[in-house]
Amino acid sequence: MIKVGGNAISQMDEKFFQRLRTLQNQDVHIVLVHGGGPMISAACEAKGLSVVKRQGIRVTDAQTMAITQNLVINTIQPKLLKLMADHGLDAVGANLPQAQPVLGEFLNQQDFGFVGTPTEIPASTLAAIDAGKIVIFGPLCQTTTGTWLNVNADSMAAFVAQTLQVNRLILVTDVPGLMYYGHVMPNVHEAQIQRLIDGDILTSGMVPKVTAAYKAIKAGVQQVEILNDISKPGTLVLL
Ligand SMILES: Nc1ncnc2c1ncn2[C@@H]1O[C@H](COP(=O)(O)OP(=O)(O)O)[C@@H](O)[C@H]1O
Numbered sequence: 440m441i442k443v444g445g446n447a448i449s450q451m452d453e454k455f456f457q458r459l460r461t462l463q464n465q466d467v468h469i470v471l472v473h474g475g476g477p478m479i480s481a482a483c484e485a486k487g488l489s490v491v492k493r494q495g496i497r498v499t500d501a502q503t504m505a506i507t508q509n510l511v512i513n514t515i516q517p518k519l520l521k522l523m524a525d526h527g528l529d530a531v532g533a534n535l536p537q538a539q540p541v542l543g544e545f546l547n548q549q550d551f552g553f554v555g556t557p558t559e560i561p562a563s564t565l566a567a568i569d570a571g572k573i574v575i576f577g578p579l580c581q582t583t584t585g586t587w588l589n590v591n592a593d594s595m596a597a598f599v600a601q602t603l604q605v606n607r608l609i610l611v612t613d614v615p616g617l618m619y620y621g622h623v624m625p626n627v628h629e630a631q632i633q634r635l636i637d638g639d640i641l642t643s644g645m646v647p648k649v650t651a652a653y654k655a656i657k658a659g660v661q662q663v664e665i666l667n668d669i670s671k672p673g674t675l676v677l678l
């Protein structure tokens with residue numbers, strides 16, 4: 440399973456798609472989760488809305504939610520599907536209007552507004568994965584009463600990885616791994632995390648990423664990596 444952050448979407452190149460083709464030809468099931476944080480922030484700022492994040496999670500009011508939903512469903516996911524098709528990959532979007540939504544519930548409405556925690560992947564989406572299609576999940580879920588919620592894409596990745604019990608979760612971002620004074624840490628252990636946060640080395644969007652990585656590992660995902668090029672090693676996240 441591959442999670443591609445908003446910044447990394449534009450860095451998906453021929454080499455990336457070639458790697459996906461090779462995996463798909465080897466009957467490896469591939470699932471993609473995408474972000475879109477920078478695009479959501481830019482669209483909010485263009486409308487004069489303030490961007491507020493707490494612990495790397497966007498505080499999402501109703502207007503921000505509408506912008507996020509529109510961007511994911513009408514721009515980012517169709518763009519990714521076209522890129523996949525152009526590169527000979529068989530993919531479907533999990534958040535398009537014709538798909539059944541990923542179900543979820545409010546994370547903490549008082550503190551974060553329309554932010555969700557996903558709870559269930561619909562059977563039709565699971566069937567598409569079983570059929571060997573690359574399913575693309577965006578950072579959205581819906582309550583059982585139909586309210587759309589914004590989900591941090593790293594949390595979505597951990598949830599999907601855990602639900603599908605994937606072997607390998609790759610978090611593709613805009614940095615070559617977890618950086619420590621200008622160097623990529625080849626691996627990181629959970630015992631180091633609090634010290635890295637306290638020392639202001641691990642900050643902003645890297646915090647929910649590392650949190651999601653540990654959630655996935657504890658739920659049984661065997662290998663979790665943070666990197667910016669799937670053909671090179673980045674940081675291996677270890678217990
Ligand atoms: N120790 C760290 N090593 C690498 N990146 C870090 C670190 N601490 C904070 N970051 C920030 O985390 C960012 C990646 O998180 P985020 O922007 O949420 O990425 P994505 O959109 O790919 O999920 C990096 O671009 C960097 O600015």
Ligand SMILES: CC(=O)N[C@@H](CCC(=O)OP(=O)(O)O)C(=O)O
Pocket residue numbers: 443444445446473474475476477479495496497499507554555578589590591592593644
């Ligand atoms: C609730 C929450 O924080 N949602 C994220 C969803 C997008 C995301 O996570 O994108 P990246 O992977 O590019 O950071 C947001 O609104 O930015």
